Amino acid sequence: MDKKQLFTPGPTEVPQETLLESAKPVIHHRKQVFKELFRETTENLKYVFASEKSDVHILSSTGTGAMEAAVLNFTSPGDSAAVIVSGKFGERWRDLCKSFDVNAEIIEYEWGDYCKPDDVRKVIKEKNIKAVFATLVETSTGTVNPIRELAEVTSQAGVLLVVDAVSGLGCDRLEMDKWDVDVVVSGSQKALMTPPGLGFVCVNSKAKDALQENKRKNYYWNLKKSQKSLGKMQTPYTSPVNLIKGLNNSLKMIISEGMEAVWGRHQKLSGGAQAGIEEMGLEIFSKSPAAGLTAVKIPSPDKIGESFTKHCEKKYGVVLAGGQAHLKGKIFRIAHMGYYDEMDVVKSLAAIEATLNDLGERNVLGCGVKAALEKFSGR
């Protein structure tokens, strides 16, 4: 039997109810029936962004498309931006800025490290910074950044804060209104428990003003045009109606659990995963582990390397992610973002133990599972 479960940080497992909802007959994106779905979905999305006052733009794109939209709509050519880089997705902000003629002041940390808001404060003081580009959860290293403290810095300075929360939204705490975060970008395929193909850009009132001043001639990514369509409960071009149907189902599940409970669950899952990993004698990669994702150093990487995740997937159906770029063969990543519960984490730990044993690395069968169960039980 070929039974697999994704523990990859996007795409993640999607509830069958959501998949079936997205398989309902196609509706037309200019008709009343869609407008009602769209109104409900954007309202539900705002709940997840923890923002009542923002506009949420739903794009037919991946998360990277939504990042491109953010760069193009909140910078003009020649602007300077502070870009926080400590992994592959910070690099993506950097590369997008370079592609679109934004002077990127790079604030760099080692992969696995997190951003220090004081460093950003200094750069803002020294340079004429228009916007700060940050990452809630750096997927490549399993690291959560202190967005709340960053937002204090940008708020005081009157500079836009643009956060990539493709990883993180719906698992790691993020409160747009309360923290005063200006722009948050996300996607459907991670903690929002929906297949890939939808990007989101959530824009608060300070950012809406900035949008009006934007000088670029955007077309597909034109959020000014999208803002006008929002008033009519539409998107400027054909809406990906079936994915939106699916998304709305997953959002309803999140709302029924409650955002505090969702954040708490992920906090608990990462606690259990970390306890299990440490009990096996393995090392957590990140200095600031995310709630939705646990990155782990592969023991004896020269011997085991990429065969670790391959074996685990092939023999146990547990699909972990390996490392990216220079971390290939050096780490593996367990995602528990979205449709995951305590027993899913236990299962992933069990498969990791079995894999370590099979590869002749160490016999820690049951140790990590026991530690996680104890952690979950509150002992």
Add this chain to the structure above:
Amino acid sequence: MDKKQLFTPGPTEVPQETLLESAKPVIHHRKQVFKELFRETTENLKYVFASEKSDVHILSSTGTGAMEAAVLNFTSPGDSAAVIVSGKFGERWRDLCKSFDVNAEIIEYEWGDYCKPDDVRKVIKEKNIKAVFATLVETSTGTVNPIRELAEVTSQAGVLLVVDAVSGLGCDRLEMDKWDVDVVVSGSQKALMTPPGLGFVCVNSKAKDALQENKRKNYYWNLKKSQKSLGKMQTPYTSPVNLIKGLNNSLKMIISEGMEAVWGRHQKLSGGAQAGIEEMGLEIFSKSPAAGLTAVKIPSPDKIGESFTKHCEKKYGVVLAGGQAHLKGKIFRIAHMGYYDEMDVVKSLAAIEATLNDLGERNVLGCGVKAALEKFSGR
């Protein structure tokens, strides 16, 4: 009972088998299981584009996103392009060119008219034209353009021909290799019988060379990067895996019917629709009606206007499209592109007759249906 059938030119009806295929568990876009799906899907797409030699890029976007990708990858700022405009989607090419600093030489026709290749030949002779942007089927008017003859002009001149076949691919004949069309853009949600959310750019060898010379710093729409990923059976960013699964099912249906049969079926459907409409005493809007779409002048538009399509949808569940821009309330459009057969066309004609009768316009009950049935039966 609220039973609806879409006769709108995108999105269109999607077979239940395809919807259910897209509701299968999510797979990871960097794993072997996806690479196999991707290889098969791109091969199947090439069959529909009638091209063995091209690269097909699958984008997470609508058709408009694929159009933007074409403009950004096959023009550089300051280039001149000939843009054929005779409706809303020709205007979209024009607006994209303007947004991205391409000098657009507009070759304009009245809405409902079609392109005359000699006009394009003249413009190419007089101006230093890099590319010609054309439309296979102008959705706003139900008009098919003579792409084959256009391709003769561009081939002789050594100029790139870029065709928007978002409407048209898979219903109106288009043979990329045989006709020597360089770039064809399309989307999932029309004759390819898949929900919206996938854009395609199909690139022949002449255009692949042009791609390498492109000077723009594209990111999300970077087809050079996408070309490298194609070799690894991947997309540069997260692939919309579930939509691709669905698409592949619909492509298999097209392949099993056979492309000649598919084109023939649509030709027949439009013949029946036109015969029915004319028998009712109504007038076809286009001077060159498309195979996938029949646009019809609304009789007594000042009296009936937009209530025509509203009544037809509400009372009979037959969802037609109205007119766009200045044609609002002046025409209605019956799409028969993709998952439609003779009896679907008959149903749409019956609902039109009933609507004309209900609105007190004329009693032609059964007339159009009879004419269509006779046409279909070959009489």
